[in-house]
Amino acid sequence: MIRNVTTDIRSGVATMEADGNSIFIFEVAGLCIGHIGHLHHRLSDEHYARIGRIDVLMVPVDGSYTMSSEGMLEVVRRLRSSIILPMHYFGQISFNRFLRRMGEDIPVEMNAGPSVVLSLNALPERPKVLVLPGY
Numbered sequence: 001m002i003r004n005v006t007t008d009i010r011s012g013v014a015t016m017e018a019d020g021n022s023i024f025i026f027e028v029a030g031l032c033i034g035h036i037g038h039l040h041h042r043l044s045d046e047h048y049a050r051i052g053r054i055d056v057l058m059v060p061v062d063g064s065y066t067m068s069s070e071g072m073l074e075v076v077r078r079l080r081s082s083i084i085l086p087m088h089y090f091g092q093i094s095f096n097r098f099l100r101r102m103g104e105d106i107p108v109e110m111n112a113g114p115s116v117v118l119s120l121n122a123l124p125e126r127p128k129v130l131v132l133p134g135y
């Protein structure tokens with residue numbers, strides 16, 4: 001099953017467009033995989049309730065085009081996913097800032113290759129950030 005939770009998105013300097021972003025949640029083989037999309041604002045309690053459980057979270061960490069690193073860290077902490085996959089960064093500065101801040105609470109692991117096989121039964125007991133190297 002694939003479902004969608006919409007959020008607002010920036011539209012210009014000071015305005016927001018209602019429901020301009022999608023948080024996609026893929027449910028397959030009992031595993032819930034969430035793609036935060038182009039999130040521009042903190043999530044409300046209603047958003048978190050609609051999202052529900054996310055086992056694997058793909059989260060943008062650019063810190064500027066989406067939301068600040070601090071705001072994204074808040075989302076990650078609140079969702080309490082087992083695996084956090086950082087994505088959507090354009091330079092090492094924002095990427096390293098996110099990893100450093102996450103590493104204060106959640107261990108960061110560098111994966112050997114650009115892919116990983118996951119299953120519900122093999123998720124770690126404690127959350128971790130898993131960095132998949134690109135090509």
